[in-house]
Amino acid sequence: MISHEDTPRVVSASREISAPAEHIFELIADPAQQPRWDGNDNLAEAPGGQRIRAVGDMFTMTLTRTGAVRENHVVEFDEGRLVAWRPAEPGTKPPGHLWRWTLEPVDSSRTRVTHTYDWTELTDEKRFARARATTADKLQASLDRLATLAERDG
Template sequence: MTDDKKITVTRTIDASAADIFEVLSLPARHVELDGSGFVQSVDHGDRITATGQKFTMNMSGDHMGGDYQTDNHVTGYDKDHLLAWETAPAGTEPPGWQWVWELVPQGPDSTEVRHTYDWSKVTDKELLKKVSFPLVKESDLEDTLGKLASAVTGS
């Protein structure tokens, strides 16, 4: 589903919510999951265990002139059900876009995974002139779900 300020993709993965959450909550795994190609490596990131945590990623993209870092501020955490964070250029406060993962068990070994990229809270007019949202396409998010499925099922 896409609207003018948010993209959500959904996929049912043949794995438990706990197994999927185990992968998502470890920032070091995000490189292998990223369908956009922007994420290069984790700079600092312990396992996510609560809201208020921050993890830093090494990124690369033409929209930022090459290599850069992001600080990701965890805003949503419900073990095995929800992970969310707002992203900002390293050392700055989040300007209003966030990533949300929602896990809905469909049985012991099946989980509906919803992944949302939401930039609806971006209000900085200069940023909106500089950055053409969405930076990440729906197909990139779908690729991310495919990579997540492979990471947790081994296929």
């Protein structure tokens, strides 16, 4: 049996998607698209017009379970290849977890996509149970839904 202290604080999943990196990246970098492929069933909606373009950008998202709004602070960005953000309650400092997407073109029509959830810097113990529940299977579900959309629309 794994104790809570042994729970990995960085989980990830990868898969190859039969679509160009640029097309997949648009589905990730436009927050309004994210509820379409969210494997955690955590994202209800995001207002349009929030396309991520740089480190320092911030986008908002409404959560499904509580209807709460999250401000997501972009901390890593490389157009078409990498985006990562730290969520926070409105007007507060992010509590220390990070969502990252890395895209590596295999060729012009296939891309290896890696989705990572990192909570190594999370200190708010009230959030630990939810963080522990974010497993590689949930990340894989997001990748699979993303692949379905990208391959159908691409």
